Amino acid sequence: MAKKSKTVFVCQSCGYESPRWMGQCTCGTWNSMVEEIEDKGQAYKKSPTLTSSSKPQFLKAIQSSTYDRLDTHIGELNRVLGGGLVKGSLTLISGEPGIGKSTLILQASSTIGDQYGTVLYVSGEESEEQIKMRAERLRAVSDRLMVVSETNIDVIENYIEELNPVFIVIDSIQTLFKPDLTSAPGSVSQVRECANNLMRIGKTKDIPIFIVAHVTKTGELAGPRILEHLVDTVLHFTGERTAEFRMVRAVKNRFGTTSEVGVFEMKEEGLVEVGNPSAIFLEGLTPNVEGAIAICSLEGTRPLLVEIQALVAPTNLGFARRTAIGIDLNRLNLIIAVLEKKVGLPLTNQDVYVNVVGGLKLEGTSSDLGVALAIYSSMRGLPIPTTTTMAIGEISLTGELRPVSNGEKMIKEAAKMGFQKCILPGKSGRKLQINDPIQLFGADSLKDAIAMLFKPE
Structure with missing residues (x-):
């Protein structure tokens, strides 16, 4: 007789688990409990370590050094990031649909590809043809920019091993899934596991990664709060889709100033930086x-x-x-x-x-x-x-x-x-x-x- 699988209800806002459904989670969110199949073997699986040779050191004995950054050739984006993309960093960018997240990242990917090497653009929401059409409109067709439409994190990791890119874009984290987990893409467990995998890849291979995330109807970042704690930088797009101007605000930045703002103007050829917003x-x-x-x-x-x-x-x-x-x-x-x-x-x-x-x-x-x-x-x-x-x-x-x-x-x-x-x-x-x-x-x-x-x- 087959063993009956055990289910658990998980809050999509905070990750709280309950054996039965609740209308309101302990974090105060209503109707956020989603039923998932509990996998004990996966829950207690030992997570891979980032470095095996790390040892405790005295703070005074550690040699300080400056971060190696990649120049995106977009001045306003560099300002928000603190001077450019730090190698091995994870950057989370969020905003309302249609506000220009994918446009800005595609422009940055093209300039980084022309200057530094192979860039891998992974999209789980658009096909390769759709990305090519937008890139031609933005004139962001780099010879070193590679695109793939894939949502399996294990397959994406294999692509990264083969290509060894200098920059990776994930659009978006809510579409990725790990086959070992039984929950649907976008759930708390899937987002948490996929983000951990991306962090391990970026830190061990010294590759900067841009992660696009959805927002809720209230404008807050969708998914578990652990996603914001995990990444190094959180950027948020603000502005009305019907207006000309867009603003990118750094909500969190481990390598620069928080609350920094970059101003862009949406035109037919894409997002154009505004040097003198006043x-x-x-x-x-x-x-x-x-x-x-x-x-x-x-x-x-x-x-x-x-x-x-x-x-x-x-x-x-x-x-x-x-x-x-x-x-x-x-x-x-x-x-x-x-x-x-x-x-x-x-x-x-x-x-x-x-x-x-x-x-x-x-x-x-x-x-x-x-x-x-x-x-x-x-x-x-x-x-x-x-x-x-x-x-x-x-x-x-x-x-x-x-x-x-x-x-x-x-x-x-x-x-x-x-x-x-x-x-x-x-x-x-x-x-x-x-x-x-x-x-x-x-x-x-x-x-x-x-x-x-x-x-x-």
Whole structure:
């Protein structure tokens, strides 16, 4: 009599295993439990070691060295990676469907192939003909770029042994499977095992590997969290598919700065890097307009000047609406509360809409002052000299302005773009030593900043 196989329910978010199905996992995710056949022999199989000659050493005795990097010849991608691709590193890139992940990787693969040697592009979602059509459109047809449509990780490993490439692309990790496991491709066990195999290949052979990953409907990385811990670098594509600009953000980077940002423009010939993003984001800036002002946000090590627009309109029915695109909605509600309480701006029966031009999503608090001034301008009908004045600063719940980090970088970027005035927290203005031809107006509170900007000539 054949032995009945035992099943187990595995959470697709955190990897938690349960003998029976649960509606909500212990991690808080609903409807994420998937039934899989439990393989005890595979579970207790000894994993291969990366190096057999490794021994504990004293930290002071270890010789430090610089990482050997591959130049992708794409400046914005090199910036996000920390200077190029480190040999033996695993890079995970994620983003919404159609945003340009495969396009960017194919362009990088072609330039690396022309410069360094054989590149292996493994696709589990497209055929070789589809990849060839896209490569011809992007003019990324390298003589050393090899493509294969395969999902079996064991077969892929054999290809790597035969070709010994200098760079490997896996598109995508959710399509790979290991025949020893009975679960379906994309499950927690399959993703974990395939990622471990790729890590072993990359580290032992000193080959950089790019892994493409899917995202959930909420924009988070699909699959188990262990995937992010396993890789060396996590890149995330942001931007709207209908918009021109795309941004690649480094969420994790063991070989460079985190939160670094690369800006690209989607054109017919593919993704084109934007060397001066501030000029692009301020391209449509209209002088002397209500509800718009330029602000500066630090993305990684790069200051970016962008335009913030606000519109205040009377509420017709029900509660007042608060809509924020590009900034945190909770941050907008905080700024509105300070404007009502400390400045006396009546916004209870007003709809407030705030938008960051260009599809950029701002992080940090340096845009607080600009958002507040734009809302005040729209509510009172007072124009702002947008082409000559910018504002940076964090607003506290007491209505005071708090200094922001790297204010000197932001002001130098504003001076380079031709701005003549900058409203900033008074503490920052007293500390900064700026030689650029830009006037600094320090304000200790939000009331002072409004008085400085809208004072009569």
